[in-house]
Amino acid sequence: MNKVTLYYLLIFVAIFFSCNPAPSQQKFSNHLINESSPYLKQHAHNPVNWYPWGEEALKRAKEENKPILISIGYSSCHWCHVMEHESFEDTAVARVMNENFITIKIDREERPDIDQIYMDAIHAMGQQGGWPLNVFLTPDKEPFYGGTYFPKDQWVDLLTQVSNAYKLQPNKIKKSATALKEHIAKSELKRYDLGKENNQFPLQKLETAYKELSKGFDHKDGGFNKSPKFPMPKLYEFLLQYNHVTNDKEALDHTLFTLDKIKNGGIYDQIGGGFSRYSVDAKWFAPHFEKMLYDNGQLLSLYANAYRITKDNAYKKIISETIQFLKREMLNKNGGFYAALDADSDGEEGKYYVWTYQELQKCIPKDQFSLFASYYNIEKKGNWEHGNNILYKKVNDKTFIATHSLDSNTFEKLTIQWKKNLLRNREYRIKPGLDNKIISGWNGLALKGICDAYSATNEKEFLDLALKNATFIKEKMILKDYQLLRTYDTTKKINGYLEDYAAVIDGFISLYQITFDEKWLTTAIGLTEYTNSHFYDEKEKMFFYTDKSSEKLITKKKELFDNVIPSSNSMMATNLFILGHILGDEKYIERSDQMLAIMNDLMIKNIQFSSYWAALYISHIKPTVEIAIVGKQSLNYAQEIASNYYPNKVILGTKNHSGLALLKERSAINGKTTLYVCRNKTCNLPVFKIDKAWEEIIE
Structure with missing residues (x-):
């Protein structure tokens, strides 16, 4: 030794x-x-x-x-x-x-x-x-x-x-x-006077709500004019969808501008990948250093959609680095993801992630240090507390490369090596505490994010990870009657909450659409039926947060408002809407529509706390596109379609036959993989090329 x-x-x-x-x-x-x-x-x-x-x-x-x-x-x-x-x-x-x-x-x-x-x-x-x-x-x-x-x-x-x-x-x-x-x-519906249903979803009403929301945009630093700043992934997902139906350039530009600020800031771990929970300042510079699974799962989806829209490899890099972080630091050997990493290590917040000037000099070759320090804005006296530096970027890589007259390929290799050196050095530090609870709902959010990452990039590694995680949830956290556990723990049984069911259902629906393996869809349906039986309140037409058989507390709550994690009712309403279209089940769609109608007027008054409801509202402005693909190339065709941004769609497919309503009477014509594009239960003539199908999708 x-x-x-x-x-x-x-x-x-x-x-x-x-x-x-x-x-x-x-x-x-x-x-x-x-x-x-x-x-x-x-x-x-x-x-x-x-x-x-x-x-x-x-x-x-x-x-x-x-x-x-x-x-x-x-x-x-x-x-x-x-x-x-x-x-x-x-x-x-x-x-x-x-x-x-x-x-x-x-x-x-x-x-x-x-x-x-x-x-x-x-x-x-x-x-x-x-x-x-x-x-x-x-x-x-x-x-x-x-x-x-x-x-x-x-x-x-x-x-x-x-x-x-x-x-x-x-x-x-x-x-x-x-x-x-x-x-x-007092019932949340009564407290907010939500007894009346409004089942009208005009675009003009949404435009008025968006204009009110946009008044809070921070045009200097991205996000909204307040601090601390939380990423709020579903709020920016709404802005992307709003741009999609209105072509409002401001909504898209502000979202991409914000995503650039976040990925360049200290809130993003520039060395190891992954996002901290929030930034304590308005510039996304100084993070509150804890890393939560639910943030990183949802931000994967958001950056995947940004990549779908722009095809900018800078977003693809963020997706890849974040997934590598999840695999390296958050993944249980059985396939479940842990809940969180602490902000503190060795008794100090952020100590694991920050660097003195002298520490960095020891890790970076002398002839590269000046460029490194400029890239990450390193200061001799430190750019943060106690002489420490938080690594962050002031500009995107393309701008930095042009400003310094660098060769892009050479610079890319340099940054990869810098990160390897620093990550290797950081491994010797006392690590932040790990919360090794495996929470089903947060795993559902991560599964959804990884599925979106695969759809956007076609990286097989991401698909393998999604399958590993989904298999763990299915085998270890779902009981025979589709009862879901909150946590994976052999010593203590905690039943799942509506949040858990909703997020796992969403993840399994997403996994079905990238694999066409109907066992994931069957599981999503089983979980949905369980929630309908055990959580739904027939009187108020919303879901309780807890199972009807759960411990009796002093009151029983319904979660309606979206926050960093969307509300469990908005997730369930969205699940019912998507499943209804995949299965051709009007009962699911009617229940979803009724929930949205109850929230309609209140949602429009404050999209900031109902952004996932607002995204569902957008799905009612134009008919949902149902894409059925039959034939040997069905998965490849689905992947190519899904790599482009079109949020209000469902994709079904099979190589041979399926009992699903939209696939049941359809076949591969003359042995050629065939695409059917449908709306409102009416399908266009079958086509055999993706570009022809895409023309029908975006019409």
Whole structure:
């Protein structure tokens, strides 16, 4: 063993034992000790007597007549870590908590249903939401006060005040809790006056809504005029689709401009690929360094569509690098993707990703360093905090190459080598914490993104990855009756939420359209039928977030508004619409149309929080194109069609025969692969060449 190898081995051993102290070194243990969630395990040795959410803690609160304190967060949440270090690891603070409250820790990614309810309560109190979410409840689980992050001194004061109020003014607390419960238990449809259905979808109405949205465009830095800035993939998907039906150049230009700013900024990992959750500034420069699976899956779809439209290889590179990041750092050996990477490593946010000037000089050849520093805007004193540099680009590669009179092929080889050098060096650092939960819905979003990446680029590696991931979901996370699990965990069964079903259905529909393997379509149908039976509310014509057989909480929510992840109801409405066209099933389409009609007027008033509904609205402006392909070249023909941008379409195909309605009576004429382009159940004459089919698609 040489000295260098021994040196790094010793570093690894030191890191391992500092991160994994022996059981005898742990001074405290609480009721989280046997939990599987990485977030809950992080708190298992706090002096706070944490319980997981469950009957034991709730029963104890009633027996002792103590208020409940729930603290909700997730493993990659920076301010959750800060509050833990400041307060939950402090024995004096823990004593106050333990003596006066039944304390419950909740991983919001395992229990988003609980998080929704108590986040709603915080908003009803007039407070800004966020995580960690700390809420005080009566023993009946009714909230009466709460907030997010509190510095240590404020936290101790709040604990004392809440405890005293509960003891001295119990009737006042009860009255407040009852009023708050009644407010948050009110149906979302009633709260937003959504009883009326509007089934008219004129283009003019959408144009008015777009003009209002466009007033917020940040024409200097991309995105919208606010910070922090979140990528919001579905909002930009809407803008691409809006441009597609209106030819509004501003919508397309602003989207591509924003995507360029994001891919060039520090929010994108210039060395290892993949996107951070958001940028703390308006320029996409300084990221909040955590990386979430759901962001990267959706951004794959968005950049794939940008590539379909422009054929710009810069977008193709982002797609490839992001998939390599997912394979390298987020992929379980069985084919499932992990949930997230932490922002922090070695106790500091972003430490894994930033570089001093001197560190970079050691990694880049001396004769190339000046060019490297110019390309990534490296400064001797650092361009960020504590003398560190975040690598980012001010211009696209074509502009940089032209400005510096470089040969594009030579420069491409240089950047590849730079990234290899830095990535290899970075591997020796203490890595950010990995949240190794495998969440079905987030895997569905990733599956959809990888399918779109394959459709746009025809890279077989992407198809292989999609098949591996889908096989894992199908075999490990879906039970025999099409009941879906939220997480892949052999010790704890958490049933899937509507978000999970909707995203997995979407992923399987996408996989069918690039493979024509009907087992994926059959699975999507089975999951859809399960949601119709177990989540749908016949009275309000929307889906509940939780299964009808799920744990009874103080209220049952419906998720309507799109955010970073689209709402589970907008995803389901879209799934029903697409499946209805693939299967020729009017019942699915009618249910989708009814859901959209309920949201129609409210959606138009604020597309920023209903962009996926708005994309579904666009699908009603022109008839959906149904493309049926029969013959030996059906997959190749489908791939070529899908590589171009036309969002409002479905593609079905078979080499020989299929029982699907659109394929049942159709065949390969004279043995030649045949394409049928249909709208509203009426098909044009069959054609044999893709360019002829494309003329009919875009007519």
